[in-house]
Amino acid sequence: MFTLPHLKPIKSYKSIALLTSGGDSPGMNPAIRGVVRAALNSGIESVYGIQRGYSGLITADIHKLTSRSVTNIIQRGGTMLKSARCLEFKEPAIRAQAAQILRDKNIEALIVIGGDGSMAGAHLLTEETGIPVIGLPGTIDNDIPGSDDTIGFDTAVNTALDAIDKIRDTALSHERLFLVEVMGRNSGFIATQVGIACGAELVIVPEYAFDLHDLCVTLAQQRASGQGSSGIIVIAEGKDPGLTSRIAYQLEELGQDPKICILGHIQRGGSPSGHDRMLASCLGASAVHYLLAGFNDILVGVRQGTIVDIPLRKVISEKKILDRNIFDITTLLHK
């Protein structure tokens, strides 16, 4: 459960819009529901949903949402507003055009649910055009600086675990080593939490360097000495596409016969977990309350169990650190 911020409404808005942007994440729907219902129950007259993120904004694919529009979506994966990555929105001219579209529709503020790329667009939009913008952290990667948690992370971890629990059945039955690649191009949050929670033999993340050869030799020796005939190694995909295959190759060279599983896009979908529905509902409602309290150019996130505002400038300029002590839990508990 979260502690909610104490905010006094000092502004009033007649009409706001919201969009989901970037890779979809489970919990975007309850976040949409939270924004729409909180807005309508707080005196905002109209809430508009923009389709396909910034792409729909610049093509004016914008439709009114009612309280009923968001009925029965809290448990659905994906996003009812659809999402997209929009390269054009990197152009200042396009952002100016987007602002004009909002003004033409008398939309006074924008709520953006997405990852760090989406927040960069949001920050520039408000900086250049003055349209108030509030961001919400919608990404499974949990890599938003300033926020301990993001909408979708918990569900993605549970989905990966559910898959690994199944893989472990086969690993145990065949006494095999499995290399399981989870999402996380720039960060190892998913890999670390999944690795601890599945009891992995080893976790590999982009944040912490390792010597591939040494690592494979150690693994091969452990198995030769009878320690752990089966095993799961969790690998964050990283920026480097061939990492998992290279580890497999090295292990094969050392006489092992590892199997590769790439969990892929299943981690993005699925009904959001209880935690993510709660988080998304509270963040969605809070985004509206921050807006009415006069905030702008912020992301509404969570720190130490409390819902907080984080300047978008910070979100897009810093990098969230993976705590080494947490990462080391895997090593402490795996044997």
Next chain:
Amino acid sequence: MFTLPHLKPIKSYKSIALLTSGGDSPGMNPAIRGVVRAALNSGIESVYGIQRGYSGLITADIHKLTSRSVTNIIQRGGTMLKSARCLEFKEPAIRAQAAQILRDKNIEALIVIGGDGSMAGAHLLTEETGIPVIGLPGTIDNDIPGSDDTIGFDTAVNTALDAIDKIRDTALSHERLFLVEVMGRNSGFIATQVGIACGAELVIVPEYAFDLHDLCVTLAQQRASGQGSSGIIVIAEGKDPGLTSRIAYQLEELGQDPKICILGHIQRGGSPSGHDRMLASCLGASAVHYLLAGFNDILVGVRQGTIVDIPLRKVISEKKILDRNIFDITTLLHK
């Protein structure tokens, strides 16, 4: 993810024991694994598992655990040490006897995983006999004072939600009102989180009074006026066994045809969620670190995302408060 405490080992133990007590909760197994592995990897020579909580302690049903004993249990529901409620342990003489059994086996400290009742026993045991005791919050109810979270709560919420998502299919198909009773005899934490996360029409908890008649009249009126033909009302079981039936009866008197579902014991079982496995692993390891840092008579819990120690005296004398602001989210978002 959690912030781990910075603790310096100042004590050394050769032999410790652990037990699970009270109602079982999903995540007790990863907590056992965390304690056993962290202890063995921190220089403690022997870790003993006591069967059936305090019952097994007083009958000396105690067996050595190795690193291998706790292999492949991280994903299992229930507790490999079994659990029980033990009324005899309320007798000082019995506790003295228990202490003697531990001493006879050269067991120098005890880790107890359980709810508030179990912590009361743990506190008295150390107070009366001097045997160091560390508690871990193992209960689905999330009602341990001083700790924001307990092992099993997240899983129980997800299990209840999974059930309610299914019930909603039928509620929508038949345009029916369902009264869903979740666990929580003294507290509404499960009901509140489940209620928000399932998009309930209404949540009823022991903490906040309501007028049964008024409430039913309002519900009946809403439905008569066409607002929400289907609906889910989440009710914490409370101390009063007939509450859900009485609500149903009142609604029937008002011309409604509600259905009752009592989720019951399914909420206690099941493979622990990623969150609970992570929490249990970190708490299990931390319990050992607190012990080695010289702590005693504490519960190791979580506050604001950080693992902390809470005096057992506080745990057993206070009552954890359900935040009214969070509770009110249900009302804010349901329509």
Next chain:
Amino acid sequence: MFTLPHLKPIKSYKSIALLTSGGDSPGMNPAIRGVVRAALNSGIESVYGIQRGYSGLITADIHKLTSRSVTNIIQRGGTMLKSARCLEFKEPAIRAQAAQILRDKNIEALIVIGGDGSMAGAHLLTEETGIPVIGLPGTIDNDIPGSDDTIGFDTAVNTALDAIDKIRDTALSHERLFLVEVMGRNSGFIATQVGIACGAELVIVPEYAFDLHDLCVTLAQQRASGQGSSGIIVIAEGKDPGLTSRIAYQLEELGQDPKICILGHIQRGGSPSGHDRMLASCLGASAVHYLLAGFNDILVGVRQGTIVDIPLRKVISEKKILDRNIFDITTLLHK
């Protein structure tokens, strides 16, 4: 997988309608999709969906469905057409009126998805009014005479099992006996399949008599002799509401402490299983093919893995037998 019937189209229809009736069952949605898509791809120009079963028929709550209307419903529980029980449809005058409504809309045939009660209405409708009717077995109870399987049975069994697997965690941890009541007012198909599949100690069904006292004495003796400290007894709800409580009471009298779990409506909902989606898709498509082949007054079901037609007269006048040999598997394997 099923063997499909070889049918030659000899009739042509311009416009048909379908409805779902009685208790909803998981798989009704893929059945609707199967009917709609097969019809439109077989030359039928218009397919109408009737809301809320026969209730929507007599109030003319009827809307055109397109191929797109049934997109993305195959995995959804419940029924997009909603369902209801309609007592009025027992009146011949009401059925005549219903037929007139269909004729007024130029609807030439009706497909009814539901249980035996719904088939009774369908049979009378065609008998009295000449409107061709095809039934599909949509009920979790698997009690449709002539059909080995019904849409929703497999999902309901899996849902019940999933719940019992969780209950078993607690049963094992606490060495307790659980009485689990599953759906099945008139038949023990769910109880039997669930009982075998969960490894129940005992299964109680309406079809086979038992002496309550003897049974409880045996159970108590087994447990006293140390055989099976934990256990699951699966009980079909039966016609007699207090059965499960009475068993619990008798066991308590004999010194046992059983816990009761009533699984209830969760068994009706949830995303249909692979089997039920396949069954519903094949039956839905076959219903259209039987209609075009000139059949009327039949239920399209499954016998020995082959999709077959069963006269509605047979469906509503006979009773499906629970195979004693299968029922006895529980006893054979439980110890």
Next chain:
Amino acid sequence: MFTLPHLKPIKSYKSIALLTSGGDSPGMNPAIRGVVRAALNSGIESVYGIQRGYSGLITADIHKLTSRSVTNIIQRGGTMLKSARCLEFKEPAIRAQAAQILRDKNIEALIVIGGDGSMAGAHLLTEETGIPVIGLPGTIDNDIPGSDDTIGFDTAVNTALDAIDKIRDTALSHERLFLVEVMGRNSGFIATQVGIACGAELVIVPEYAFDLHDLCVTLAQQRASGQGSSGIIVIAEGKDPGLTSRIAYQLEELGQDPKICILGHIQRGGSPSGHDRMLASCLGASAVHYLLAGFNDILVGVRQGTIVDIPLRKVISEKKILDRNIFDITTLLHK
């Protein structure tokens, strides 16, 4: 539910053994339980479990199983006896040695749970050494000639569907085409059932040829014309490792941006479905009954809902056909 065979016991055995071989499949554990319990309850005095398939047979890794050994395994994925592929068992000399090991331990008959490769070994063993052998179809692929069903197929289909339902969330949110590769090196049973049950746009199986280029052009055209902005294509892995990538490449050449998901080993694990537990329990018990009725050199499978015996010679020499009519259901219903 299945019809059980009527068999009269005419033989008696004092001691039998069983093993699981080849790729593991969910339901092997309930099959083991079924064999062990049925054997012990039918007068067979000793049942031995052989570890790691034929590998454990030739190294005499054989242990007695009791009724209690198989307690609480019915819901577990994998196989408690472990499994392996054993190339050495292709040597007649090794099989002779294996027979000697069985005779030395007074083991009079062998039950083998596995796929067609394992059945080849079983057939040769009995043919060459006279030791009675009964096979059970344990493979997710459902490719055992003579049997409509295999232990693990239903669970594998449900696991794949569960993954695809999640992928569909993302596909819909991003209006993307996904190529999902499921298991099935030689057969398209999983792909077909999964394809129908997930509402796939297209299913590609080894049994039916297709023109890769034409297919991709059609897909690209459909999407260009706005038919189905998102979509799932299910592809059986086939013998040819690069197929899925080649389809992706061709689609990219045509201006599409498909994503690839390879479901991989998750399809082998997981708690067996209700259907597979039922099937495995009935087949396990029936294997014992066939043995006692004097049968040898057979596989016990299912045909048209009835449990039947199939000569192992047939199992290993024929190929199971994928019904074209069923395969065509995908095309009929996808649009």
